[in-house]
Amino acid sequence: MLQIKNLHARVGDKEILKGLTLTVNAGEVHAIMGPNGTGKSTLASIIAGKEEYEVTAGEVTFNGKNILEMSADERAREGVFLAFQYPVEIPGVSTTNFMKAAVNAKRKHQGLEPIVAKDFLKMMNEKRQLVELDKSYLSRSINEGFSGGEKKRNEIFQMAMLDPMLSIMDETDSGLDIDALRIVADGVNKLKTKDNAFLIITHYQRLLNYIVPDFVHVMYDGRIVKTGDKNLALKMEERGYDWIKEEVGA
Amino acid sequence: MAFTDNIESAFETIGKDNLSEVRKTALENFKTLGIPSARHEEWKYTNIKTKLKENLKLVASAESQVAGKAKINVFKAIEGTKLVFINGYFSPAQSTITPQSGVVSGSLKELRSQYTEVFAKYFNKATDSTTENFAALNTAFAQDGAFIYIQKNIKATQPIFIINVYDAASSDVFTQTRNLIVAEDGAEVNIVEDFQNTGGEKTYNHVAEIFIGKNAEVNYTYLQIENKQTTSINSIEAKLEKDARYHISTLTFEGQTVRNNVNAYMEGENAIATLNGLYLGKETAHIDSHILVDHRVPHCDSHQVYKGVLDDESTGVFNGKIFVRKDAQKTNAFQSSKAILLSEDASVNSKPQLEIFADDVKCSHGAAIGQINKNELFYLRARGIDEATARGILTYAYGSSIIDAITLPELKDYLYTKLKERLNIAF
Ligand SMILES: Nc1ncnc2c1ncn2[C@@H]1O[C@H](COP(=O)(O)OP(=O)(O)OP(=O)(O)O)[C@@H](O)[C@H]1O
Ligand SMILES: [Mg+2]
Numbered sequence: 231m232l233q234i235k236n237l238h239a240r241v242g243d244k245e246i247l248k249g250l251t252l253t254v255n256a257g258e259v260h261a262i263m264g265p266n267g268t269g270k271s272t273l274a275s276i277i278a279g280k281e282e283y284e285v286t287a288g289e290v291t292f293n294g295k296n297i298l299e300m301s302a303d304e305r306a307r308e309g310v311f312l313a314f315q316y317p318v319e320i321p322g323v324s325t326t327n328f329m330k331a332a333v334n335a336k337r338k339h340q341g342l343e344p345i346v347a348k349d350f351l352k353m354m355n356e357k358r359q360l361v362e363l364d365k366s367y368l369s370r371s372i373n374e375g376f377s378g379g380e381k382k383r384n385e386i387f388q389m390a391m392l393d394p395m396l397s398i399m400d401e402t403d404s405g406l407d408i409d410a411l412r413i414v415a416d417g418v419n420k421l422k423t424k425d426n427a428f429l430i431i432t433h434y435q436r437l438l439n440y441i442v443p444d445f446v447h448v449m450y451d452g453r454i455v456k457t458g459d460k461n462l463a464l465k466m467e468e469r470g471y472d473w474i475k476e477e478v479g480a
Numbered sequence: 481m482a483f484t485d486n487i488e489s490a491f492e493t494i495g496k497d498n499l500s501e502v503r504k505t506a507l508e509n510f511k512t513l514g515i516p517s518a519r520h521e522e523w524k525y526t527n528i529k530t531k532l533k534e535n536l537k538l539v540a541s542a543e544s545q546v547a548g549k550a551k552i553n554v555f556k557a558i559e560g561t562k563l564v565f566i567n568g569y570f571s572p573a574q575s576t577i578t579p580q581s582g583v584v585s586g587s588l589k590e591l592r593s594q595y596t597e598v599f600a601k602y603f604n605k606a607t608d609s610t611t612e613n614f615a616a617l618n619t620a621f622a623q624d625g626a627f628i629y630i631q632k633n634i635k636a637t638q639p640i641f642i643i644n645v646y647d648a649a650s651s652d653v654f655t656q657t658r659n660l661i662v663a664e665d666g667a668e669v670n671i672v673e674d675f676q677n678t679g680g681e682k683t684y685n686h687v688a689e690i691f692i693g694k695n696a697e698v699n700y701t702y703l704q705i706e707n708k709q710t711t712s713i714n715s716i717e718a719k720l721e722k723d724a725r726y727h728i729s730t731l732t733f734e735g736q737t738v739r740n741n742v743n744a745y746m747e748g749e750n751a752i753a754t755l756n757g758l759y760l761g762k763e764t765a766h767i768d769s770h771i772l773v774d775h776r777v778p779h780c781d782s783h784q785v786y787k788g789v790l791d792d793e794s795t796g797v798f799n800g801k802i803f804v805r806k807d808a809q810k811t812n813a814f815q816s817s818k819a820i821l822l823s824e825d826a827s828v829n830s831k832p833q834l835e836i837f838a839d840d841v842k843c844s845h846g847a848a849i850g851q852i853n854k855n856e857l858f859y860l861r862a863r864g865i866d867e868a869t870a871r872g873i874l875t876y877a878y879g880s881s882i883i884d885a886i887t888l889p890e891l892k893d894y895l896y897t898k899l900k901e902r903l904n905i906a907f
Pocket of ligand 2: 401
């Protein structure tokens with residue numbers, strides 16, 4: 231589904247990704263861990279299509295298409311979803327209206343008519359219950375005045391609404407209390423099918439107890455330096471990153 | 481300028497009525513004042529002389545004074561009195577007036593002989609025809625417009641709509657229309673004034689005088705929504721007595737050249753004025769908001785929020801003057817003027833002007849010119865919404881707060897829909 235080969239990227243003079251390679255297939259859950267500032271969010275942003283990053287080498291394909299040539303919105307309509315580490319507050323637009331526009335953009339891309347109001351409401355209700363998000367949040371402006379945890383739940387709600395093929399979750403677990411973490415994880419597990427895939431960026435193994443990854447990658451200094459199964463996450467939690475740094479000779 | 485050349489003979493065609501003396505004085509004033517050039521301090525950023533076509537006529541031919549065939553289908557869903565003016569003249573056939581005791585509304589041309597005392601007391605008392613060029617021209621030539629008179633302690637139960645429709649029949653006329661609105665002590669009324677240009681170029685000069693008595697309230701929504709090829713000068717002048725409340729919102733979604741003079745005179749203590757505006761320019765539109773709040777007495781509050789959105793090569797002007805006279809202690813005056821530029825060729829001239837002669841006052845103003853927030857744009861696009869729509873949604877988010885502050889719920893819904901249409905978004 232997603233193939234990244236030898237990806238190099240920078241912002242201005244600063245090189246952030248330095249030869250990253252990663253393959254994600256349908257039905258898989260991948261976790262990426264790694265110290266602060268190693269480029270995890272940058273990777274997520276580049277896959278999602280944020281324009282400020284300049285790709286200097288390498289390639290990224292999604293279902294065989296070169297997505298680096300697509301705009302962010304095209305990628306989203308093709309099935310890429312990014313649950314943001316820091317969701318943006320947008321005063322003046324309700325989550326309901328936002329989702330209506332997003333769902334219809336996707337439907338148009340698929341050659342479908344705009345969704346009927348009744349079906350949309352039903353869908354909203356179903357999906358918000360998945361993450362136990364109270365109805366009142368949907369009529370409020372996007373993320374405005376939401377607590378950190380509420381914003382994260384809203385991200386997963388949006389993910390559920392758009393039913394993406396590839397979901398990238400950037401530290402969705404940070405800021406969630408223990409109950410919310412379980413709720414969000416249960417929600418994600420219900421969304422998992424053999425046809426979609428998840429790329430979960432996290433600092434803590436806790437989330438991975440609930441959403442069990444098929445692969446765990448450790449990222450360091452703009453590259454994936456180690457890949458293992460779920461036990462690698464446990465090892466990271468126990469031992470920190472120093473041994474990795476030693477291994478790569480940093 | 482051609483239409484001013486034979487101004488005397490145009491004036492002759494109006495004939496005599498009970499305003500003849502006022503008109504004559506105004507004509508003399510206008511002849512001295514003329515059309516302002518760009519050297520005129522108040523017209524520096526709007527060179528109106530170049531915007532008024534040469535071949536305009538000041539008085540419409542007899543045929544185009546008769547109500548045209550324009551079909552009115554706005555505000556159908558909202559209950560209220562509908563006063564319809566076609567090419568500047570009242571159309572009884574298209575108007576519906578909900579009768580209520582103490583609420584008078586209709587054609588100024590018809591009612592001025594019936595309400596002579598009200599006219600003697602108020603007509604031409606809010607505008608200054610000795611200094612304001614277009615007020616003088618309007619007073620000299622305006623024949624019809626809306627007359628709304630709410631008697632003491634009467635609350636108008638339904639809103640009153642003034643619907644001005646122009647069609648191609650008046651394209652060559654520099655139409656002069658005039659409203660007189662009087663809310664006596666303790667009276668309350670909601671007024672919605674709308675301008676629609678159904679085809680062709682249009683030029684008009686509209687003056688609304690509003691008098692708000694003690695403890696009275698006027699909510700006035702002024703809509704310039706479908707006016708693509710319109711060049712207009714609008715002067716909305718309100719006088720507030722003690723404890724009066726005034727809320728004016730101007731919404732300009734279209735227009736070739738639009739000048740809005742919105743003036744509020746605080747003449748009685750504890751009066752409160754709210755002046756809001758939302759203006760959207762595209763292509764080569766030019767929209768000029770000239771706001772004046774004149775605090776003449778102590779203990780009054782004024783609040784202004786203006787938001788502009790300028791796309792393509794459009795230009796905006798915000799000139800917000802707050803005048804606090806020596807006696808106007810304990811004045812509270814707030815002004816915020818913001819604009820976002822959607823294209824590199826769009827521009828705005830923002831000029832706040834605070835002239836404060838009292839020492840115990842609270843005045844603040846802020847001005848900001850910016851662009852659409854990149855992170856917000858990316859957030860929307862990351863959900864599959866294309867760039868143009870995402871920009872539309874963010875513009876809607878920015879501008880809709882001006883609609884939020886309007887009091888009539890059904891009108892708000894109408895305006896939200898119109899704003900979405902204007903920005904090409906649907907949800
Ligand atoms: N737009 C930008 N401009 C300048 N520097 C940037 C930009 N985006 C990222 N960086 C830098 O690139 C490096 C990688 O940042 P990134 O956010 O990808 O790290 P991360 O692995 O997600 O870290 P964390 O675990 O703290 O979230 C950091 O040093 C960061 O300061
Ligand atoms: Mg990060």
